[in-house]
Amino acid sequence: MSAPKKLFIKTYGCQMNVYDSERMAEALGGEGYVQTDTADDADMILLNTCHIREKAAEKVYSELGRFKPLKAENPDLKIGVAGCVAQAEGAEIIARQPMVDLVVGPQSYHRLPELERKAREGEKALDTDFPEEDKFDHLKTRPQARRGPTAFLTVQEGCDKFCAFCVVPYTRGAEVSRPAEGVMTEARDLVERGVREITLLGQNVNAYHGHDGGLAGLIWDLAEIDGLERIRFTTSHPNDMDEALIAAHGECEKLMPYLHLPVQAGSDKVLKAMNRKHTAEGYLRLIERIRAARPDLLLSGDFIVGFPGETEADFQATLDLVEEVGYGQAYSFKYSTRPGTPAAERAQVGEAEKNDRLQRLQALLNDQQRAAQDAMVGREVKVLFEKPGRQSGQMVGKSEYLHAVHVTSDKVERGDLRPVRIVQSNSNSLAGDVL
Numbered sequence: 001m002s003a004p005k006k007l008f009i010k011t012y013g014c015q016m017n018v019y020d021s022e023r024m025a026e027a028l029g030g031e032g033y034v035q036t037d038t039a040d041d042a043d044m045i046l047l048n049t050c051h052i053r054e055k056a057a058e059k060v061y062s063e064l065g066r067f068k069p070l071k072a073e074n075p076d077l078k079i080g081v082a083g084c085v086a087q088a089e090g091a092e093i094i095a096r097q098p099m100v101d102l103v104v105g106p107q108s109y110h111r112l113p114e115l116e117r118k119a120r121e122g123e124k125a126l127d128t129d130f131p132e133e134d135k136f137d138h139l140k141t142r143p144q145a146r147r148g149p150t151a152f153l154t155v156q157e158g159c160d161k162f163c164a165f166c167v168v169p170y171t172r173g174a175e176v177s178r179p180a181e182g183v184m185t186e187a188r189d190l191v192e193r194g195v196r197e198i199t200l201l202g203q204n205v206n207a208y209h210g211h212d213g214g215l216a217g218l219i220w221d222l223a224e225i226d227g228l229e230r231i232r233f234t235t236s237h238p239n240d241m242d243e244a245l246i247a248a249h250g251e252c253e254k255l256m257p258y259l260h261l262p263v264q265a266g267s268d269k270v271l272k273a274m275n276r277k278h279t280a281e282g283y284l285r286l287i288e289r290i291r292a293a294r295p296d297l298l299l300s301g302d303f304i305v306g307f308p309g310e311t312e313a314d315f316q317a318t319l320d321l322v323e324e325v326g327y328g329q330a331y332s333f334k335y336s337t338r339p340g341t342p343a344a345e346r347a348q349v350g351e352a353e354k355n356d357r358l359q360r361l362q363a364l365l366n367d368q369q370r371a372a373q374d375a376m377v378g379r380e381v382k383v384l385f386e387k388p389g390r391q392s393g394q395m396v397g398k399s400e401y402l403h404a405v406h407v408t409s410d411k412v413e414r415g416d417l418r419p420v421r422i423v424q425s426n427s428n429s430l431a432g433d434v435l
């Protein structure tokens with residue numbers, strides 16, 4: 001038997017890419033590849049890329065440049081670009097960086113085995129189709145290897161919302177939901193292999209319609225699986241938070257009290273220009289309803305500053321909204337022009353204003369994150385332990401609220417779900433005592 005070929009995958013961007021990378025590794029596993037964690041001795045390097053902001057996309061080209069010496073040393077090394085940059089730029093990537101052998105979009109990576117063979121034969125292999133067949137029906141099932149306690153599971157892809165800044169509807173395509181049966185089979189398999197927490201993924205996950213009862217229906221079915229202790233989902237659009245999903249936050253014990261619900265901006269004028277199809281007030285009232293169902297829910301969000309046309313007063317409205325909501329954690333970005341999206345054509349806000357606004361917003365969000373963490377001190381939470389900490393005897397896991405919690409104990413193991421009293425709030429994590 002020939003020695004296994006080595007596959008190095010580097011993943012950029014969102015959690016869905018993390019999931020896709022796992023599935024790509026499995027697809028190539030059937031072709032005799034095993035994963036390696038260094039590019040140096042790889043037979044195939046795959047960059048699973050992100051196109052959401054300009055910086056993310058440019059990283060791909062600088063990374064490819066770094067692989068040049070490896071290719072010079074080993075002419076059999078194959079280099080592939082997958083993910084959203086592959087989808088958006090296709091053959092352009094090979095034109096700009098001829099050492100790339102393979103380009104595969106997020107909807108066609110089940111065809112990787114054929115593409116790999118083509119690349120091995122010395123041809124350029126390119127596939128950025130949105131194929132008729134469902135990739136999930138064609139992907140090999142996961143090998144029976146044990147898994148860590150947490151896993152991502154993609155249930156929905158693509159988006160029909162067309163926010164004016166966003167490339168997702170172009171790179172990931174129209175909104176598609178996986179049928180619930182396939183999701184349930186995959187979830188049961190994960191649980192059998194040691195997973196205790198599943199995060200359901202989708203660009204617009206709460207628009208999920210692969211179950212008659214929508215995302216809430218799927219969550220209730222998943223909650224029936226013995227051994228699955230925790231369910232989370234991300235990312236959601238405010239307009240798709242239906243009554244059943246809000247109620248599930250109050251009633252389904254396995255659904256964790258954490259919700260990532262991006263609003264992007266606080267000014268109605270900007271929200272309209274962004275094509276968000278909701279107002280600031282509508283968002284605030286929605287948060288009230290969700291908090292009525294689950295008062296201790298920790299909220300997370302995404303914000304864009306410096307969207308075309310955003311004035312200082314508009315930006316102030318974002319700060320006001322943040323003040324009113326009180327986020328437990330959040331991500332904020334400077335607006336980045338994405339070719340082909342409507343906002344790219346509009347008059348842009350200056351870089352200095354963008355930087356200034358980002359700093360002010362991040363200062364406020366950091367204060368809120370800090371306050372949310374500090375408020376945990378003295379409280380009892382449940383922690384699902386994932387890995388050893390940096391110091392000896394330390395274990396790290398996540399609370400219900402997705403806070404990282406460190407404990408020092410020789411009695412907890414990876415995969416344990418244990419009550420912990422929080423005793424300290426550090427810069428990006430909490431420390432506690434196992435009860």
Ligand code: 5AD
Nearest residue numbers: 165166262302303333334335336338
């Ligand atoms: N510029 C800046 N941020 C963006 N996002 C999406 N597109 C852009 C863009 N063009 C942010 C949004 C989204 C998150 C995933 O990335 O806040 O919710």
Ligand code: SF4
Nearest residue numbers: 159161162163166168
């Ligand atoms: Fe992009 Fe999210 Fe808007 Fe869809 S809802 S277009 S993924 S920002």
